[in-house]
Every structure is written in structure tokens, then in C-alpha cells.
Amino acid sequence: MADYKVVVSSSPHLKTAVTTPILMRDVVIALLPAALAAIVFFGMNALTVMLVSVVSAVASEALFQKITGKAVTIGDFSAVVTGLLLAFNLPASVPLWIPVVGSAFAMIIVKQLFGGLGQNFLNPALAARAVLLASWPAHLTAVVGPFDVKTTATALVVMKTGQGQIPSLFDMFIGNMAGQLGETSALALIIGALYLLARKVIDWRTPVSYLGTVFVLTALFGRDPLSHLLAGGLMLGALFMATDYVTTPVTKKGRIIFGVGAGLITVLIRLYGGYPEGVTYAILLMNIATPLIDRFTVPRRFGYVKRS
């Protein structure tokens, strides 16, 4: 028998077909219904902001990696995800240099300077939004209503100030309300999240514990829990930001703690804080707590019994 050169390595010798780019591509697919809803409600402006944001995120990453002499990894789709998520957190009427600056900050400062894919401890899109909000608050808070380009108060601002009219629950559910361009349609976001759950890309624990905490707490404080679930960036945050792999806990128990903590902070900011919305800061704060959460939620060793 002829001799062949064969690979000799230790087991396992079998591997899943699901790779990082496939997971990231699934997230992009899951964001498409919400992107479509954004175009329906906020028109072509929304599309332009999304395109500019995605292109500049991908370009920033490629440029940084080229300049620093690293392998260019834009083929893994993760920059596309960040760019799209950042756009979702901006008003449709925002000047186009805002997504450019935001994407560059997200990709270079938050992600690449900390070591690139898998190394950042903050969600890049949310960290960029926080910086943009602090630097150019006027551009970020000038949200527009659906089907016109008039600046309108969001449901959360109405709840906070008591001035104006909250949209009906149905309008809030389908996304027919003022808000950042990708956050308004709970329906579209839930469809995307169900796709990710079915494909086993995300785990149910974080979104369910996050949304559940907000529901219970707002009800306890005598507010309308349903409007709080549907208003602002909660759906987007709970379904797509709090489920980001890199910046959230790896343990099952940790994922629940993350969701409960984010829910608690969100409600505290919304009801008692200076801002009408708290999702961004809630998730960023829990991102910071993530290594600690992982450390204190190590699962029980198989077969290990506590001595009584």
C-alpha cells in the first residue's frame, strides 16, 4: 500500500460548520427586519445613515489594521454588525459626519486599541453612542417622528416630563413612533431575535431576565410596564446589545445576573435619573461588571457535593 502523508493531531477530529463569520452574518440577517422598519417609518434618511455607518465602521477597521500592519479581518462581518447597531442608535435626521465619527471611535478606540475582536470589554456601538451623546447632545436627542422629519418628543420624554401624548401600544409595538431609527419597531426586533434564538446564536437568558426585570420593577413602581418595555431602546438593547458575546458573561447564571442588573439600572435611570433613557448606560455598566460576574458564577463542579 502506498504511503500517504496524513495529519496527526489529538482529538477531536470533527468540527462544527458554524464559524464566527457565519454567526456574525446571522446577526446581520436578524437586524434586517428592523432596518426595513426604519426605512418604512423614517424614509431614505434612515437608509443613508445605516449605509454611512456600516461603510465607515468597516473602513475604519480595515484602515487601522492596514496602518498597524495587522491582518485585515473585515471578512468576519463583526464590523458590519457594529456599524449597523450604531446606526440603529442614531436619529434618522442626524448629520452624516456623526455616524462616521461614531463608527471610527467604536472600531478603533473601543475595539482595536483593546486588542481587536473578542478583546474589547465595552460594547463598541454603545460606547460610541455614549461618547456621541456626551459630545453632541443636540444632534443625538433631536429625534424625529415617523413619516415626517419634524423633531418630536419620544415616548420616554413624554413619560418623564408629563407633557405630550404617548403613542398607542399598537403603534409602539410596530414602531410607529419617534425614536432612534432602529429602536422603534419592537415587532421587527423580536422577529430578528426569534431567528437568532432558533439558530441558537443567542441564549434566551439575558433578554428574558432583562425585559422581565424592567416589567416587574416598573409595575412595582406603579408605572405602565408595557409602555416601558416598548418605549426607547430597551428592545434593541435587550435583544441585540445585551446578547453581544464579547462583553457579556459566559456562565448561564451570569447571563441572568447581567440581565437583572441591566434591567435594574435601566429602570432607575428612567424613573429617577437625569436622562429619559437608561439602556445605554445600563448595558455599559454591566459590561464593566462582566469579568466580576463570570468570576463569581463559576458552575458547580460535576460530581462535587458540598459537605454538610
Next chain:
Amino acid sequence: MERRTFPGGVHVPHFKELTEHKPIVRAREPKRIVLPLSQHTGAPCEPLVREGDQVKLGQKIGASEAFVSAPIHSSVSGTVASVQPFIHPALGRQVLSIIIDSDGQDSVHEEVRPKGDYASFSVDEVKRIIREAGIVGLGGAAFPTAVKVSPPKEKRIDAYILNGAECEPFLTADHRIMLERPEDVLYGLKVLMYAVGVQNGYICIEDNKPDALREMRKVAANEPSIKVIELKTRYPQGSEKQIIKAVLNREVPPGGLPFDVGVMVSNVGTAAAVADVFKKGLPLVERVVTVTGHALVDQQNFQVKIGTLFSDLIDQVGGYKVEPGKIIMGGPMMGIAQMTAEVPVIKGTSGILVLTRQQADWGEPSPCIKCAKCVDACPVNLLPVFIGGYAEREMYDVAESMNALDCIECGCCAYVCPARRPLTQAIRIAKWEINERRRKCGKK
């Protein structure tokens, strides 16, 4: 019907369709066999024959005085060609082996004769017969069966699990044994239960083998003390600790053995081999081997004489269809990659799997994205994401503090990793380093 399972694990494509419907056929008589003197966990054997000696089928040709050991018998009749080092398929290095040229006569040694009904022997006699027949666990670990059924006196054993899960993809040897020899499997279990003195037997089979479940239920119908259990098809259902968890909801403690929770586990093939000793008198000189993989022209379940070379069996299925990428002894999740096909089938060889070049190409690892799929998959509750990372950075003391030694090396973490990180491989190295360090420090 209730299906039992364990927490964690992964769903792997099983590829069993290649051979699951193919009856066991006898492989052609090997012209020359190679019998390594170490085919089991424990002390290696000393050769009992020399170059030029005539040997008969079933003759004991290697033995050891050590308690944890199993004698080795010739699977052919013929002449000892030499006693020399030969590459070993499990140890990956040269091991002293007895090479025998077959005369093709199969002249049976005079000590090979049916032992008769096991119940007519005392427990100690049954154990001695099992030991003398050289029987070891045929699931892969090759632990001497006679030693297994002699647990420390203070351990109370109340359950014997016969493992027919066969959760490794590609392998169908156990499946075919249960289909074609269900009475022998049942008989072997009864012998093992008798040897240990337990009243409850469980024959456990994954639900992707409904025909085997049916056959085993049929023959076990009149055995009140033996239950046939349907397991969910999930890897690693057939791992000792996992099958005990699934069937009895007991957890073997870290560093412990099944007898610590009152259980014995054996493979269905081992039970059939035990039946062979009592019914036919034949020591362990043959076993069923699944020869499979997409790089081969055909695939087959063979009844093989131990000592037959892999290359001989690969020839018998028509050889390679495409250039082979990897030759594995065992299944793709825990099997051992070979440097060459010129290695012998040993007692623990459940399969010979030949992967294509494409299947063998693992791909380049990319950065870990902390997706935690490895955490969800780990059947012993470890955090491979961290342990693997520390192991890759050679920070073995941190890996140890995260219980790296609990790892059962099932391969789930590396299998599911979307970044293609060789987690199991890294943790295996860490375990070796940790054990080495402990040995040096004189700690146990």
C-alpha cells in the same frame, strides 16, 4: 417512552448511515499478525514465546503477575516470526510486540473449550476465567474487566450499566453486536452482574438505534432484574460519568470512579466477549471493528482477529477512494490519529476511520469571541473558554485552579468552537503538565 440524558453535550452529525445496516462480516485471514504486549490499562505483559515457536489459536503468549493487567492470546495458529518493538496505535510509540506468521489452519489450542454455565462457578472462579481470557473493556479504554469487577470491599455496588450508547459518530460495531448477538450481550451482562453480586442491570442505548433497542428489549423481556433504557442521542452520552448521570442521576465525584457511586459500567462488546468465553471457551482474540470514513471506497463492520494490520482491513474495503487526510483509531471525537496504516488492531480498537483531506483540515484558529458555546457544551460544568485560554498561554497553575483536571477530554468544546480554537487539545496538554508537576512535587 421516557428518554434519559445528561446536561450539556453537543449534537454531532453521526455518519452512521455508512455502516449501520451492514452485517458483521469476517475479515479475511491475516497472513501475519502483530500483538503488542500492552493492549490494556495496567502492567504490560511478558512474552511467553520466542522466535520460531509454534503457537495455536487461543494460546496464551503474553502474561503478567501484576493485578492490573490482562494476558494476551494468539489469534492465529502459526509460527512466531519475531518478538520486537512495533509501533503501537494507542501509545504512538514502539512497544514490544509478538509477530506471528499464520499457517491459515486455525488449529485451536487445547485449553480452548466451553466453560459451561457461569452459575456453576463461584464468583472468584468467574473472575479468574474472565482474567485468564484476557478480557478488557472494548469501548476503547481497555481496562481489564476482571479488575473492574473486583471493586474495593467497602464499596457497595447496586447497579451494573451496560453501555450501548455508542455516541461516537461513524462507529457501528456495538450497534451491530446488539442486533446480531443480543442473547450473548444479555448473557455477558448476567455473568458480570453475578461476578459483582448486583441485582440491577441496565442496558442503555441511544434512540438513533431503534432496532437495537427492540432486539435487546425482546431478549430481556423475561429478565425482571434487567432494564433496557432508551437514551437521547447526544454526545457524549456514552461517557462513563454521563451515562451514570443519565440513567441513575448520580454524579461520580471529581477524580472518582463509578464504584464510588455504587455503579459498574461496561461496554456491550465486552459483555459479548464474556459470553464467548463461557459459551465457546474462546479468549479475547477477535473483536468487531467498524472500518469507515468518506476517504474509503467502501465501509464495513468486520469481525477481526486482533493483531490484523489496519492496512489489511483498508485493502478489504477497496482501499482509498481519495487521498486520505487522517487515519484514526476509534471515533472522530476521541479517537487517536495514526502516523501510518501499518499498525495492528488491538483489543481497544472499535473502529478505523479514514477522513478526507478536506475533513482533516481543521482550519486556522481566529480570536475567541466569548460566545460561551463551549461553556454550554461542557458536560462536566467547566469553563473551557478560560481554561483553554490559560492553557494556550501555558498558565497551567491558573488552569489547574479552574479544575482543568476534571476535563474528560470528550472534545465537545473544540467541536463547537466557531473560532476553531483547539480547546480540548490545549486542556489535554495542561492536564499533562499539571500531573507532571504534581508527580515531581511528590503530591498525589
